[in-house]
Amino acid sequence: MVQMNTISGQDLRNMFSAATSWLEKCSSEIDALNVFPVPDGDTGTNMMLTMRATMEEAFQVPDGSATAVANAMAKGALMGARGSSGVILSQVWYGIAEEVKGKELLTTADFADALDRAAQMAYKGITNPVEGTMLTVMREAAAAAKSSVKRGVKDIISVLSTTVEAAKNAVANTPRLLKVLREAGVVDAGGQGTYTILEGALRYLRGEMELLRLRKPQIIISELPFTPQTSPIATVDEVPYGYCTGFILKGENLDPEVIKKRLKHKGKSLIVVGDESAVRIHIHTLDPGIILHEATKFGTMHQVNIRNIDEQRRDFLELQKEKAPVTDAAIVAVALGDGLREVFTSLGAAVVINGDQTMNPSTKDILQAVESTPAEKVIILPNNKNITLTAEQVKSLTQKQVKIVPSKTIPQGIAALLSFDYEADFETNIQIMENAIVAVRTIEITRAIRSTSFNGLKIKRKQPVGLLDGDLVAVDDTEAGVIDKLLTRLDMLKTEVVTIYYGEVVEQAAAEQIRDSIITKYPNVQVELVQGGQPHYSYIISVE
Amino acid sequence: MPVKIITDSVSDIPPAIADELGIAIVPLLVRFGEETYLDGVDITTDEFYEKLRKSSTLPSTSVPPLEIFVRTYNRLAQETDEILVITLSSKLSGLYNAAIQSIALMERKCRIEVIDSRCAVMAQGFVVIKAARAARDGASLEEIREMVFKDLPRVEIRAAFDTLEYLRRGGRIGRAQALLGSMLKVNPIVTLKDGIVEPAGRARSRSKAIDQFYNFVAGYTNIEEVAVEGAACPNDVDLLVRRLGAIFPEERIYRSRTTPVIGTHTGPGLILVAVLGDK
Numbered sequence: 001m002v003q004m005n006t007i008s009g010q011d012l013r014n015m016f017s018a019a020t021s022w023l024e025k026c027s028s029e030i031d032a033l034n035v036f037p038v039p040d041g042d043t044g045t046n047m048m049l050t051m052r053a054t055m056e057e058a059f060q061v062p063d064g065s066a067t068a069v070a071n072a073m074a075k076g077a078l079m080g081a082r083g084s085s086g087v088i089l090s091q092v093w094y095g096i097a098e099e100v101k102g103k104e105l106l107t108t109a110d111f112a113d114a115l116d117r118a119a120q121m122a123y124k125g126i127t128n129p130v131e132g133t134m135l136t137v138m139r140e141a142a143a144a145a146k147s148s149v150k151r152g153v154k155d156i157i158s159v160l161s162t163t164v165e166a167a168k169n170a171v172a173n174t175p176r177l178l179k180v181l182r183e184a185g186v187v188d189a190g191g192q193g194t195y196t197i198l199e200g201a202l203r204y205l206r207g208e209m210e211l212l213r214l215r216k217p218q219i220i221i222s223e224l225p226f227t228p229q230t231s232p233i234a235t236v237d238e239v240p241y242g243y244c245t246g247f248i249l250k251g252e253n254l255d256p257e258v259i260k261k262r263l264k265h266k267g268k269s270l271i272v273v274g275d276e277s278a279v280r281i282h283i284h285t286l287d288p289g290i291i292l293h294e295a296t297k298f299g300t301m302h303q304v305n306i307r308n309i310d311e312q313r314r315d316f317l318e319l320q321k322e323k324a325p326v327t328d329a330a331i332v333a334v335a336l337g338d339g340l341r342e343v344f345t346s347l348g349a350a351v352v353i354n355g356d357q358t359m360n361p362s363t364k365d366i367l368q369a370v371e372s373t374p375a376e377k378v379i380i381l382p383n384n385k386n387i388t389l390t391a392e393q394v395k396s397l398t399q400k401q402v403k404i405v406p407s408k409t410i411p412q413g414i415a416a417l418l419s420f421d422y423e424a425d426f427e428t429n430i431q432i433m434e435n436a437i438v439a440v441r442t443i444e445i446t447r448a449i450r451s452t453s454f455n456g457l458k459i460k461r462k463q464p465v466g467l468l469d470g471d472l473v474a475v476d477d478t479e480a481g482v483i484d485k486l487l488t489r490l491d492m493l494k495t496e497v498v499t500i501y502y503g504e505v506v507e508q509a510a511a512e513q514i515r516d517s518i519i520t521k522y523p524n525v526q527v528e529l530v531q532g533g534q535p536h537y538s539y540i541i542s543v544e
Numbered sequence: 545m546p547v548k549i550i551t552d553s554v555s556d557i558p559p560a561i562a563d564e565l566g567i568a569i570v571p572l573l574v575r576f577g578e579e580t581y582l583d584g585v586d587i588t589t590d591e592f593y594e595k596l597r598k599s600s601t602l603p604s605t606s607v608p609p610l611e612i613f614v615r616t617y618n619r620l621a622q623e624t625d626e627i628l629v630i631t632l633s634s635k636l637s638g639l640y641n642a643a644i645q646s647i648a649l650m651e652r653k654c655r656i657e658v659i660d661s662r663c664a665v666m667a668q669g670f671v672v673i674k675a676a677r678a679a680r681d682g683a684s685l686e687e688i689r690e691m692v693f694k695d696l697p698r699v700e701i702r703a704a705f706d707t708l709e710y711l712r713r714g715g716r717i718g719r720a721q722a723l724l725g726s727m728l729k730v731n732p733i734v735t736l737k738d739g740i741v742e743p744a745g746r747a748r749s750r751s752k753a754i755d756q757f758y759n760f761v762a763g764y765t766n767i768e769e770v771a772v773e774g775a776a777c778p779n780d781v782d783l784l785v786r787r788l789g790a791i792f793p794e795e796r797i798y799r800s801r802t803t804p805v806i807g808t809h810t811g812p813g814l815i816l817v818a819v820l821g822d823k
Contacts, residue, residue, distance in 0.1 A: 021577075024604065028715030059578065213600060216713075339727075346727040347746070414728070415748075422722070422743040423735060496749045499728065526749065528729055544748055 003155045004205060006105040009069035013058045015201040016073070018212055020051040022200030023193060026217040030196070033189040033219070035180050043189035046083035051197065053080020054093060065104045070097040070114075078280055079248065079303075084269055085190040087246075087282045088122050088134055091273045095121030108156045112145035115163065119143075125256075125273040132177025134190030140170035141198060160202045167195040171220045187220050195220070242267070242286035244307045249279045251299020259298055266290055284309060329426050330375035333413055334361060334383050334391075337534035340410060340501060347417045350375070357536050360386055363393040370398055377401045377426050379433070383413035385470070401426070405433045408470060409442035410501065410532070411542030442469050443486045443541035445479050464538075479538055480514050484521075490543055492522050501532030501540040514539070547628055547679040547688055548620040552639055553583040554632040555669040556773060556800045565676035568616050572639060572805045573608055577601035582608070583805045592804035593776045593812050602713070603808045607638040613646035621654040626685045629658040630672050630692065633739035636664060636716055657685060659692055662739035666771035666800055666818040667699035674820075698768075699820050702744055702760050704731045704753035706813030714809040717741055750780060750815075757817045758787050767791070767821040771798035776812035784817065 007015075023030075023044075030044025057076025061068045074097035077090035095118035100106055106114065119142040123129050144166030148159045174188040175181040181188055196217045203212050245267075249259070253276050260272040267285030274280050279298075285291055288306045295301055330350035335341050336359060341352045351369040355361035370378045378400050382388045388406050395402045403426070407413035419436035421429055444467040451461045457475045459465060466474035466482035474485040498518060502511035508531070515529045532540060551557070553571040562569055571582040574592065576599050581587035583605075587595075596603065620627055634640035643658045650656075661668040671692055678688050708724055711717045711734075717724070718741035723732040730746040731753045747753035761770060770792050774781040785797050802814060 021601065025713065031715075209600075213602075343727045346725050347730075348722060418728075418730065418746050418748055421745045423745075496751060526729075530727060 004157050005154055006107055007066065007111060007156060008105055009061075009064040009066045011205075012066055012069045012073075012106075013055070015204040016051070016058070016197070017055045018204035019197045019200030020048070020055050022203065022212055022217055023051055023196045024048050026196060026219060027193075029219050030189050030193050033186045033192060035184045035186060035189070042083055043085045044193060046086045047089055047190070047193040047197075049082045050077055050080055050086035050089050053077065054090075056080075066100050066106045067097075067103055070100045073097065078274055078278060081246075081280055081282075083244075083246075084271060084282055085134060085193060087271045087273055087280055088125060088190065089194075090280060091121045091125040091271075092118040092138060094273060094275075095119070108154055108159050109149050111156055112142070112149040112159060115142040115145045121273075125271050128270075130178065132174040132181060132191075133188050134194045136174065136177065137167050137170040137188070137191035137194045141167040141194070157202070157205050160198070160205060164195070164198045164202045167191075167198050168220060171195045172222075175222045181222065185222050187222050192220060242284060242309060243288045244282075244284055244309050245288040245291050245305070246280070246282040247292075247295065247304040248302040249274075249281060249295055249299045250277065250302060252277065254279050254298060259295075262294055263291060266294070328375060329377040329379060329429065330373035331379045331381060331417060331420065332366070332369045332373065333381040333417065334366075334387050335410060335413070335534075336536075337501075337504065337532045339531040339533040340540075343414060343501075343530060343532075344381075344417065347414065348420065349381070349417060355384070355387060356534065357384055357386070360384070360390060363390050363397070366391055366394050367397050370394055370400060370402060375400075378403075379426075379430065380404045381407045381413040381416055383407045383410050403430050405430060405437065407437055409444065410534070410540050411440050411442040411499070411544075412437045414499075414542065415440040415544065439544065441490055441543040443467070443483065443539070443543065444470075444537045445482055445539040445541075446537050448475070479510075480517065483514060483539065483541065484517075486541075487518065487522075487543070492525065495522070495525050495543055497526045497528065497542075497544045498522075499528045499530060499542045499544075501530050501534065501542075503532060503534045503536070503538045503540075505535075506538050511539075545624045545626075546682060547626045547685050548624045549672060549676045549679055549688075550616060550620070550627060550629040550643075551668065551672040552632055553585075553803050554637075554664050554805055555630075555672050556665050556771075556802055556806070557669045557672060558798065558800055561673060565673065565680060567672060567676045568620060570608060570612055570616055570639075570643075572637070572803075573606045574804045574808060575604045575606065581804070584803045587804055589776070589801045589804060589807065592807055596807070596812065603804070605637075605714070605805045605808045607642045610642055610646045610649060613643055614649045617646060617650040617654075617656065618652060621650065621652045625654045627654060627656045628675060628679075628685060628688055628692075629656065630661050630668065630675060631658065632664040632668055633662045633736065634660045635662070635718075635739035636741075655685065657689060659689070660739070661696060663696070663699055663701070663736050665701060665802060665806065665816060666773060666798060667701045667736070667820070669771070669798075669800070670699055670769045670818065670820040671695045695820065698822060699818065700735065701816055701818045702733055702735055702757050703810070703814060703816035704733045704747065704750070704757070705810060706731065707811060708732050708734075710811040711741065711809050716809055719743060751783075753815070754780065754784050754787065757784055757815075761788055761817060761819055762791055764819060764821045764823055767819060769798070769818075769820040770796070771800055771818045773800045773802050773814075773816050773818070775802050775807045775810055775814035777815055780815045784815065788817075 027044030027048040034043040054073045054077040057072045061072045074093040077093040081087045081090040096114040099114040099117040119139040141163045145163040148162040171187050171191040174191050256272045267283040269284045271282040332351045333344045333349040334353045334355040336356040344352045350373040353361045353369050380391045382391045385408050391404045415436045416433035419432050448459045448463050459475050464479045464482045466486045474482050476482040519527050550568045571585050574581045629643045631640040640660045647656050675688050720734045720741045720743040723743045733744040735744045772784050
């Protein structure tokens with residue numbers, strides 16, 4: 001593995017620009033985690049926009065020294081910071097810029113020191129730092145970097161690996177430290193964002209370009225079991241939220257500490273960061289007027305942004321509600337075999353009951369499935385003639401409105417499920433699904449259990465036989481032969497899609513051979529092969 | 545002085561119609577890595593899909609800087625006292641807010657109203673075109689606004705995708721995430737409801753999706769306008785237009801191409817139908 005002992009300004013630029021794109025990929029997921037300090041669902045977006053502004057400035061400097069790039073990033077972050085998380089992030093860059101001052105290249109030790117300084121600056125910017133947030137994550141990440149250097153590690157990539165690992169653990173631990181996170185069953189959004197940025201930078205240094213491009217950052221799952229409150233998460237704070245007020249103050253000889261003291265008791269979540277010429281202020285207050293009035297005494301105000309937090313919170317709750325699945329009508333299907341069950345589930349069936357030709361589910365099984373769905377209206381796909389009757393029994397046993405779409409085969413059931421129209425009402429959907437059943441042909445392949453003569457066919461015991469829509473119509477020495485005979489009986493010119501579900505006893509290679517021969521014979525048809533895992537039929541084939 | 549109408553590039557209004565009716569179109573931004581383009585201005589749809597195929601970074605989109613709105617407002621304020629802005633769904637983009645925020649920044653004041661269409665593409669386009677025609681014929685801002693609010697519930701779309709991956713990645717999938725993760729290859733079909741993406745169904749093939757579109761349009765009792773749009777699939781668009789010709793005069797069907805901003809969130813396989821009418 002390549003060792004890397006120094007970082008240039010150019011490296012700094014590239015690694016964090018990769019990190020910004022990496023963050024961008026999950027910013028909406030991070031938004032959804034956001035419950036602290038205000039559950040307004042914008043942390044991911046804010047961090048992403050802040051990083052963008054940071055990097056835009058970084059690309060403005062022609063000079064490739066670490067100092068120049070870090071300074072530009074700090075400036076970009078300060079001017080472009082959005083929201084609390086963005087302001088803290090700008091403080092991080094400010095800390096890094098301070099530490100690397102005067103350096104052309106950063107050694108591994110310089111880099112660890114810069115992270116450490118960044119963590120300190122992040123804490124300093126906040127009047128009442130809270131643990132279990134991005135501050136904690138930043139601190140633990142920096143501590144890991146420092147101790148790694150102390151142990152004598154010279155390679156920046158391995159130091160950063162340790163740092164990222166520590167950040168990840170710190171994120172996973174945030175619900176232990178912060179009650180609102182525990183109650184919402186999430187990790188801290190800002191912490192997650194910080195981890196994702198560091199992770200993106202690491203992946204860039206490791207040269208994992210393909211991965212950065214194609215994959216998505218992992219959102220860390222809360223380690224603790226989800227302990228929901230009785231009240232919704234939005235009531236984490238009894239105090240009214242008031243207004244989220246943010247602006248940049250420009251002037252001469254500004255002292256962030258003095259400004260911080262002046263504003264401290266005028267609101268919550270106060271953040272004051274910057275230097276003597278420009279300071280960014282962010283506060284949640286009931287009276288933005290007082291804040292602005294105080295601020296004018298220090299200098300001129302820019303980019304003033306006042307938002308009503310209660311409104312933001314409402315929008316956020318609305319956003320959460322919109323993400324909830326639609327469960328007006330639920331679908332219960334009967335199938336046997338892991339693959340087939342998964343097909344039904346992946347296409348939106350709420351419950352899949354185990355059952356087939358030889359193993360019919362009981363009325364009770366079906367009733368339980370119907371009752372277990374949250375929907376008041378339930379559509380049952382029995383996928384077998386014998387099960388339809390059992391399903392009919394359920395109607396009189398439940399308060400729910402139950403309809404049976406009498407699918408006789410698995411392909412019919414899948415076609416019905418696929419045709420489900422989310423916009424249509426219950427009755428219309430029953431109609432649409434019943435129509436879909438008629439439009440699909442089903443081939444089932446099994447073996448004769450004894451020698452017999454049927455429909456003019458001479459069948460020997462254990463010989464492969466084929467059913468077309470439930471009727472035994474073909475026999476051959478091989479399964480491929482039966483399938484071929486059955487397909488020639490169908491109008492393959494009008495066929496668009498053939499789906500082969502192969503059973504549990506069939507080898508994948510054998511199934512692939514059958515697929516390939518169908519493709520060769522009918523080149524205009526789209527052929528799909530799925531491991532159905534069903535016990536009874538070696539092949540179930542849908543022809544549409 | 546006639547009311548001036550402004551909309552955004554996502555409305556997909558054919559340029560000739562926008563010119564004829566004097567509709568001002570504010571472009572959104574498309575970004576490939578470090579390069580930023582004005583939607584439909586600096587980058588054509590063809591160039592966009594060419595880049596989408598070749599670029600190592602995936603595109604992203606954003607609201608235009610307020611400056612573009614402010615400039616448009618200032619320019620139109622020299623010709624009129626009243627401006628109506630009709631934007632794409634505020635649930636899909638911050639453009640609606642940008643339009644409002646920019647009002648405070650304009651130099652020369654005039655009356656500006658901003659309406660959130662809660663839709664996009666030609667569904668939004670139909671409402672904008674009608675508003676612009678009414679404005680040209682001398683309707684007042686109040687009259688136009690009233691008409692717009694009557695028409696907005698009358699527009700609806702159906703859109704079929706090759707994959708919902710683009711929509712998911714862009715964070716705009718809404719409830720249509722119910723259509724994700726299918727074990728079989730399907731064409732997911734979505735609609736827009738109250739400004740967000742909602743699932744409408746699935747089709748096993750492109751031609752089945754086109755069947756569903758046909759049935760959807762055929763379900764209307766009164767059709768005022770129909771548009772068929774594709775991202776980069778002109779043959780499917782032709783096919784659907786010809787089929788719809790059986791229920792609506794083919795020459796009156798708008799054909800449009802969705803802009804790069806829409807393409808960023810849908811991928812090249814998008815085909816959609818938009819209707820203004822009554823069911």
